[in-house]
Amino acid sequence: MIDRRQIEGAVAAVAGPRATVRVEGDRVGVVVDATGLDPQARDALEASVRAAASVPGAEVRVVMTAERATRRLIAVASGKGGVGKSTVAANLAIALSRMGRRTGLVDADIYGPSQPRLMSAEGERPTARDGKLDPVPTPYGVPMLSMGQLVEPGRAIAWRGPMTAGALGQLVDADWGATDTLVVDLPPGTGDVQLTMIQKHRPAGAVIVSTPQDLALIDATRAIDLFAKAGVPVIGLVENMSGYACPHCGEVSDPFGRGGAEAEAQRLGLPFLGRVPLLIAIRTASDAGRPPASDPADPVFAPIAEHVAAWLADH
Numbered sequence: 280m281i282d283r284r285q286i287e288g289a290v291a292a293v294a295g296p297r298a299t300v301r302v303e304g305d306r307v308g309v310v311v312d313a314t315g316l317d318p319q320a321r322d323a324l325e326a327s328v329r330a331a332a333s334v335p336g337a338e339v340r341v342v343m344t345a346e347r348a349t350r351r352l353i354a355v356a357s358g359k360g361g362v363g364k365s366t367v368a369a370n371l372a373i374a375l376s377r378m379g380r381r382t383g384l385v386d387a388d389i390y391g392p393s394q395p396r397l398m399s400a401e402g403e404r405p406t407a408r409d410g411k412l413d414p415v416p417t418p419y420g421v422p423m424l425s426m427g428q429l430v431e432p433g434r435a436i437a438w439r440g441p442m443t444a445g446a447l448g449q450l451v452d453a454d455w456g457a458t459d460t461l462v463v464d465l466p467p468g469t470g471d472v473q474l475t476m477i478q479k480h481r482p483a484g485a486v487i488v489s490t491p492q493d494l495a496l497i498d499a500t501r502a503i504d505l506f507a508k509a510g511v512p513v514i515g516l517v518e519n520m521s522g523y524a525c526p527h528c529g530e531v532s533d534p535f536g537r538g539g540a541e542a543e544a545q546r547l548g549l550p551f552l553g554r555v556p557l558l559i560a561i562r563t564a565s566d567a568g569r570p571p572a573s574d575p576a577d578p579v580f581a582p583i584a585e586h587v588a589a590w591l592a593d594h
């Protein structure tokens with residue numbers, strides 16, 4: 280049984296009269312009035328309210344009211360293709376949203392826009408109002424826009440730099456309403472889209488995804504370098520496809536090695552945000568448009584999102 284008074288006391292100690300607590304079953308909802316706070320103070324307050332409201336067995340949701348002046352972008356990048364960047368971006372966005380952040384998702388991967396499928400929004404076309412795109416809703420509470428929604432499905436995108444930059448601008452500067460956090464799934468590598476993203480849209484930070492393998496890590500190091508040179512902080516590294524548990528015998532093997540990204544993060548003095556195991560269930564759920572982070576019991580992406588939210592609160 281959750282003790283509402285105890286939570287109210289703990290929340291009032293950090294947020295004073297700004298916060299209102301509601302408890303329903305094992306769900307704790309806290310609405311916080313963030314009027315007049317700058318983004319950093321707002322994120323710091325959100326983090327301390329969340330900590331104060333967290334009691335064992337409770338699912339906590341913190342909602343910050345009042346429109347914030349600036350929307351913060353989190354770039355999800357990788358040096359190499361196929362390492363699971365889109366999977367991590369979709370699940371990170373959902374996990375952040377489950378934590379109460381108003382999160383949107385931009386699929387800037389012009390070479391393989393996969394978010395409409397991952398987010399179960401295939402075939403949805405965004406409408407435009409006053410020259411601005413309206414993001415499409417998804418079943419996971421995360422509105423999204425994808426390069427894939429701007430072109431005919433299945434058509435290879437062979438755009439030149441300026442067209443790509445224009446399309447990225449349309450996605451990022453769409454009518455995101457009260458969305459306060461935009462997760463941006465970048466194409467792999469260090470090309471035009473990444474440069475435009477960094478120079479024009481100034482992400483608050485970047486999450487780098489790599490497999491534990493040397494080759495992928497070398498490419499990841501290049502991507503890290505690009506952000507570092509442009510003065511965009513790297514929030515940390517995620518190791519994907521780390522360790523494979525055989526669904527039949529349970530034996531754990533390491534097709535791509537294990538721990539490589541964590542060791543690399545340590546070497547570079549960057550935070551390690553967590554590892555995502557190589558699981559058939561992740562691929563089948565992703566293909567079916569049911570991202571694993573939408574499961575309330577998700578043990579993998581929620582802790583990664585906690586790290587990212589804590590970083591945002593501090594920066």
Ligand SMILES: Nc1ncnc2c1ncn2[C@@H]1O[C@H](COP(=O)(O)OP(=O)(O)OP(=O)(O)O)[C@@H](O)[C@H]1O
Nearest residue numbers: 360361362363364365366391556557558561562565
């Ligand atoms: N941890 C995992 N376990 C099992 N399958 C995974 C995992 N991560 C990603 N996959 C699968 O690997 C494939 C590639 O993943 P994803 O599209 O996320 O990679 P990407 O780095 O975004 O690729 P691209 O370079 O094409 O943008 C997908 O089929 C996805 O479902």
